[in-house]
Amino acid sequence: MxxxxxxxxxxxxxxxxxxxxxxxxxxxxxxxxxVAGVVYGLKRHSDKYADKEEISENVTRVIEDGKMSLVDSQTGKVLVGDLDVDWVQCADGDSLAIFAQENKRGVVNLNTGKVVVPATYRRAWVYGNGLAAVEKYGMIGFINTKGEVVIDFKYPFKGNRLSDFIFSNGHCLVSYKIDKEHQRLGVIDTLGNWLIKPEYDDIETFKDHVIVMNNGEFKKMYDYNGNLLHDNLIDEIERLEYSKTFINVQTGLPENSQVLNEDYMAYRVNNNYGLMDKSGRFITKPIYTNIQGVTPTVFRAGVSGYWSSSDVLIDSKGNVLQQIKD
Incomplete structure (x- = not known):
């Protein structure tokens, strides 16, 4: 074909x-x-070197190639670039942030990128009411927005339960040495004046009042003018039971059963307990680690000592009847 x-x-x-x-x-x-190889390479580079963290409502921290930049979270505009620092932190909406550099703390303005306070302090906390707490030689002082020390370094950082020193509603909870060995908690205003004198083992702060307590005592509520609002505050009331022996009518044998005590109860203040009656009258102070019923009018209470712990038997009037050693 x-x-x-x-x-x-x-x-x-x-x-x-x-x-x-x-x-x-x-x-x-x-x-x-x-193209896929290029995109993959860029992604690997980004995953390896880039790290983003939103540190406030408007500011995001970006780390790339070992350098930090602060950028606008909405526009991506660089606010502060090429910072060789460990971290930056600020309160929401605040333009002043605490930054860490070589294990020291300073203050940077997020809007201008200007370092307000060089990294010279061992510790620092975010601003509140225009003041920021900073630590120097183990003592806490407060600086203003210009970096000037306005409340001197006289509040111990260690030896107390406090971890944050931040002003709110014009007051801040601090610790103060009353002698060489002991500290007490109190509340200061933005001028460093005592609103609540340093006389307490524990303080809870609220907007308009505080609740204070010393170990083995009742809680009390004060306003920031020092006026007593409520006395003898407790956290919880617990019902008590005791063991009672009955004769089983079917077997004729004795049996033990737990019976609710209708006349006496235990109350709790923080981690301490006391005895009260059904009318609400406090029989003992909150000085025991626990209270358990033994009979309708005898109770076993835990006593915590500096070196050891033991129990005691107390009666319905709070008298110690006997010490019990394990």
Whole structure:
């Protein structure tokens, strides 16, 4: 069978188109692989070197290639660039932030990028009411927004339960040395004056009042003018039970059962317990680690000592009847 010249040319053209299309497909595949490789490489670089953290409502911390920048969370605009620091922290909406550099603390303005206070302090806390707490030689003082010390370094950082020193509603909870060995908690205002004198083992601060307590005593509520609002505050009342022996009418054998004490209860203040009667009268102060019923009018109470702990038996008047040693 012979093909005409026209048919031969058509077949040649089909073959040419086939090879052109095949070449085009190969080029597209190669370009796709190249683009995918570039994207993968960029992603690996980003995952390896970039770290983002929103440190306030408006500011995001970005770490890339070992350098930190502070950028606007909405626009991505760089506020502060090339900071060789460990971390930055501020209160929500505040333009002044605490930064760490070589294990020291300073203050930076997030809007201008200006370092307000060089990294010179061992510890620092975020601003509240225009003041920030800073630690120097183990003592806490307060600086203003210009970095000036306005409340001197006289509040111990260690030796108390406090971990945050931040002003709120014009007051701040601090610890104060009353002698060489003992500290007490109190509350100061933004001028460093005592609103609540340092006389307490524990203080809970609220917007308009505080609840204070000394170990083994009742809680009390004061306002910030020192007026007593409530006395003898407790945290919880617990019902007491005691063991009573009954004779089983079916077996004739004695059986023990727990009976609810209707006349006496234990109350709790923090982690300490005391005894009270059903009228709400406090029989003992909250000086025991626990209280359990023994009989309707005898109770076993835990006593915590400096070196050891033991229990005692007390009666319904709070008198100690006997010491129990394990």
């Amino acid at each position: 012979k093909l005409s010249v026209t048919e031969t040319n058509d077949n040649i053209q089909i073959l040419k188109n086939y090879f052109i299309m095949k070449k085009f497909i190969i080029i597209v595949i190669i370009l796709g692989l190249v």
